[in-house]
Each structure stands twice: as structure tokens, then as C-alpha cells.
Amino acid sequence: MPLTVQEVKNTTCPNDKKQIKKSDGNNLFLLVKNNNSKLWRLRFRHAGKYQEMALGKYPSISLSEARRLAEEARASLINGINPMDERRERKRKKEATKDKLFSTIAIKWWEQQKGSWSEDHEKRIKRWLLVDSKSLGSLHIDNIDAGHITELMLAIEAAGTPRKAPNILAVINRVFGYALAHRLTRNNPAQGLPLTDILKPLPKVKHRAAIVKPNELAQLIRDIDTTESGNYCTVEALKLIPRVFLRPTEIRNLKWEYVDFEDELIRIPAEEMKRGREHIVPMSKQVIKHLKEVKNVTGYSKLVFPNQRDSSKPMSKNVLTNRLRDLGYPADVMSAHGFRSTASTILHEKGWNHDVIEVQLAHLTGSATSRAYNRSIYLAERTKLMQEWADYLDMLSIHNTSNLA
Secondary structure (H helix, E strand, O other): OOHHHHHHHHOOOOOOEEEEEEEEOOOOOEEEEEOOOOOOOOEEEEEOOOEEEEEEEEOOOHHHHHHHHHHHHHHHHHOOOHHHHHHHHHHHHHHHHHOOOOHHHHHHHHHHHHHHOHHHHHHHHHHHHHHHOOHHHHHEEHOOOOHHHHHHHHHHHHHHOOOHHHHHHHHHHHHHHHHHHHHOOOOOOOOOOOOHHOOOOOOOOOOOOOOOHHHHHOOOOHHHHOOOOOOOHHHHHHHHHHHOOOHHHHHHHOEEHHHHHOOOOOEHHHOOOOOOEEEEEEEHHHHHHHHHHHHHHHHOEEEOEEOOOOOOOOOOOHHHHHHHHHOOOOOOOOOHHHHHHHHHHHHHHHHOOOOHEEEEEEEEOHHHHHHHOOOOOOOHHHHHHHHHHHHHHHHHHHHHHOOOO
């Protein structure tokens, strides 16, 4: 006779036995062990051999659920399919699908890359991937399109953290790059996503206003590079600052002894830096050429850009910002300090390593900084970054701005 719910619940194994079987009919039975565990089993014959299939443990699998699972297995047998083989195949496909989930691939990429990051940034990236990008995590990577990523960017904006969006988009872009390289997908919907057209313009930060749109930056660089009227040092200093990521104060106090044309580096001592640590700036070919031209004019002074009235003193504090005003860029549009934000935003959107950018901006602190300001840390990557950035600005300066986004 078929089992009843109460019978299943109350059945126990006698003390003198290791286990007993209680049949529900049609080869479905409950295996009751002397440790009080109860296991559902289905006995069946396939290809001339008898086999037993585990259906689960009671009470997680109820009597009605066990009967449903047994019925599914019998239906497979009628079609000539071994239900145990069928279950193994379902499990294999599930595991294969899991390997293609965005979260799985993202963590594989994160594991590969984390050794090159500071401990803080390592945690930050993981949080961006698993928490901020949670909506992508459970999706098969091939099913993710630009719409999913756009929705994520809008959600980040709605959460009140729009400034994170470019960084998170850059990380997603790198995850897809990893997936492409390992043949885990054939598309990268994050590449070229026009974030500035998706999100509302960020509120202007008055003292660090920055231009980040390529067409506007192109016009700015063109104005800086082609307008020669004004004090020589002011004109040339403003040409340099977009290309070296230095703060206005560091530009004003820059000395020729810091400029090493042979090693193609600018080495600024700790006492001149905001963070109190030596800072190294790899010079692009354009910067080297520019500074050699400037040295022909100001090489008589210890300062690269000496004060017009007293060559032993640096330029006045607000001279670069005032120069921007003269070129038609008010304080709420662009600041001399804003070139750092401009570079950071665009380079993150281009997918550059966050730590490499931060080191070049002299931002990292704590134990991470101890490594970051070592003479060799990221130097090869930073050299490449600075050259690529200089080439990018050159491209903008000669490009038709109407063709830029």
C-alpha cells in the first residue's frame, strides 16, 4: 500500500537493524536508517540493469515531491533515457552556465589582477563588481547587452553616486576584455558606451571644475596651444599642465634640477609635493620637446617658469587660472587644477588601471603609497600612459571638434 504522510513522519528504524525500506509502490521507497535519517530512493531497470536513484532527503523532500520526482524519472525511462544520466547532464549544463555568469568571470578577472592593486583598491574593485554591479552578476555574459549596462549606470546615478559610474563602467569593460581574450564571449557591450549621453552632467565643483567631453577638451587644448598673447611663462606653463598631471603649485615651483632629459623623467622631491613623498613624472616625447624649448628661454633661472618681475621667485598663485579666464573659460567651467580630473575621468573611461592613474596623480596614501612612490612601481605602465595621453591631446588639438562626441 502507498505510504501516508503520517507514516513517513513516524517511521523509525528498529535498534537491531541498520536500515529498513518502506515501499510507496512502483519501486519508490523510503530508506530509513538507524541514525534517524530518511532517504527517498527509486529502483528502476535500464539497459537490462537494475539501478537505484537518490531523490533526496526527508523532510526536505516531502512524500508528494518524491512521487513527482519518481514520475519524472519514469517518463524519461519510457523515452529510453536513463534518469540518472539525465540528471548528471542537467548538473553539467548548470555548472557550465555558472562558469559563464558575469559574476563568475568577474571574480576570475579580479583574482588575476588583484596582485597589482593596493589592498584598498582590491576591496573597492570587488565591491564594484559584486555589490554595485549586482544586477549583472546572475546574467549569462552572452545575454548582457548595452541596455543592461545602461540600466546599471542609471541605477548608480539614482543611488546618488554618479561619480562612481565611469570607474565601474571601466571595470566592466575590462571584465569583458578578459572574457573576450579567454573566448568566453564574442561581444563587449561596455566598449564605447557613451556615458556622458546616458547620465546627467555632474554638478560642477567650483574650485576644481573640469572639462571631460572630448569636443570641449579639443577646443580648450587648441585655445591653449595656439593663443600666444600674454606673458611667456604663463603661456608655456598652461601648455604643460594638461600633459603632466601636476598640481598648479607644483608647476609653479618646478625647477630645472628636477627635469632629467637623459632619463626622460621629472623627479619632484618630497618637500615640494602635497603628500610629502617624492613624485616621478615620465615625460612624453611632446613634453621633452616642449621643455627643451622653454629651457632655451628660462634656463638662466633655477625655476622652469620664473616670475616675470623676480626670476628667483615662482609665478603668482592664480596666474594659470587667470590665464584660463583670459581664454574664455570661467571658473565654473575649467580650473587649472581641473586638468587632473579631466585626465583621470577620460583615462578611467579608456580602461586604464585605476592604481596606475592614481599613482601618476600622486593620490595613493598609506602602505599602498609606500609601494606606489617607489621609483620602479608602475613606471613602465605610467610611461606608456603619459605618452598615450600626450598623443590623445595632440589628436584632439588637430581634430575637427564637430566630429567628436
